[in-house]
Amino acid sequence: MKGRATLFTGLTLFALFFGAGNLIYPVTLGMESGTSYLPAIAGFILTGVGIPIITVVAISRIRGGAIELASRVHPLFGVVFISVVYLTIGPLFAIPRATSVAYESGLAPWLTESSTLGLLLFTAIFLGLVFFISLNPSKLVDRIGQLLTPVLFISIVGLVIGSFFLLSGDPQQANEKYSAQPFFTGFIEGYLTMDAIAALAFGIITVTSLRDRGVSQKMLTFRTFQAGGVAALGLMSVYISIGWIGAKMATEGNYDNGSAILAGAANIMYGDIGTLLLGLIVGLACFTTCVGLVVACAQFFSNRFPSLSYKQVALAVTLISFAIANLGLNQIVAYSVPVLVFVYPIAIVLVILTFTGGIIHHSPYVYRGAIILASLVSLYDGLVAAGVPMSAVTPYIQSLPLYEINLSWLVPALIGGIAGGIIHLLVPASPRTVSK
Structure with a gap:
């Protein structure tokens, strides 16, 4: 070209x-x-x-x-x-x-x-x-x-x-x-x-x-x-x-x-x-x-x-x-x-998982684990940005790594992905055709 x-x-x-x-x-x-x-x-x-x-x-x-x-x-x-x-x-x-x-x-x-x-x-x-x-x-x-x-x-x-x-x-x-x-x-x-x-x-x-x-x-x-x-x-x-x-x-x-x-x-x-x-x-x-x-x-x-x-x-x-x-x-x-604060981390995690596909074999368990935990934290961030009181959950979120720099969703996403990887090893996902 x-x-x-x-x-x-x-x-x-x-x-x-x-x-x-x-x-x-x-x-x-x-x-x-x-x-x-x-x-x-x-x-x-x-x-x-x-x-x-x-x-x-x-x-x-x-x-x-x-x-x-x-x-x-x-x-x-x-x-x-x-x-x-x-x-x-x-x-x-x-x-x-x-x-x-x-x-x-x-x-x-x-x-x-x-x-x-x-x-x-x-x-x-x-x-x-x-x-x-x-x-x-x-x-x-x-x-x-x-x-x-x-x-x-x-x-x-x-x-x-x-x-x-x-x-x-x-x-x-x-x-x-x-x-x-x-x-x-x-x-x-x-x-x-x-x-x-x-x-x-x-x-x-x-x-x-x-x-x-x-x-x-x-x-x-x-x-x-x-x-x-x-x-x-x-x-x-x-x-x-x-x-x-x-x-x-x-x-x-x-x-x-x-x-x-x-x-x-x-x-x-x-x-x-x-x-x-x-x-x-x-x-x-x-x-x-x-x-x-x-x-x-x-x-x-x-x-x-x-x-x-x-x-x-x-x-x-x-x-x-x-x-x-x-x-x-x-x-x-x-x-x-608030919507963008919620959606962006999910999009970022999806992209990161795409580039690690060769390592994780595109396991749906890895994707689900990472997305679920990242979504829970980014949902909290979005609700807070919208002015919704979240005092009952705030102490737990504030204890997460990288909270001070607005990246508190990153470590939970990593943990979720690792947990999904363990599940994948124990209960392999059904074979699927994935574009690489």
């Missing part, structure tokens, strides 16, 4: 990952972490770039994709968990968030104050167009995405270069959230991009693209790794650059969210023209992302549940996204955190 094809696949993967969260969270991290920016962004990159790319590589090792991966725990778990993944990157979180970011960047800067009616009208028109395009996307989204991604990247470079000369602020002292353990706080913040769980869906797109270009099964994982490196380089460059803008904006005023910070920076550096151009570009990026996600969700659920037509699912996804988008960006971010 020629290098240009690998590069093209890597850029496509970058475009798939690059959405609303890739803009709003790094800039917020930069503002809040201040003088602790470097360790904070390093932790963010680990979960926002490293784990998603590793997940895509893991999917390339499995012929059945994400469903096959999750079904190694149990077939029902495979369907339920991957359905949750599609709902998360679709109508429940990612699509409403992208729609809200488009509003915050495109229309809100021109309003004198926050407008519920303005948000309602914008989301109705925006998602109405998304639904219309998603009914017959053909190659339109790909063409827009291929054109838009370089333009957006160049615009970000322009903002970053301008920040060195036109933003006079300096990074401030890290706030309370980042002052103690900036690296691990950034690690958890990286969950919010949703890219690691999105990679479970995007991985099969990357693999299919490479196969269509003649890559053999033997070379598939290696070529996926190369393409992932291209995407990783682009994502890291964007995160570091956008985060630095946030760090320099700390003295420029108070902002409700990352989208407002970015719009404020564009206005300070280039005036109304900067605000307008950024709004248009981000809005188009969010639009193509939303179309892609509606199409992905509609295809997945209509294929898994034949009684539902593609159009019915697309309409349902759009209507749910419309309702949630009108909660506003801050509310969407707030309620998404």
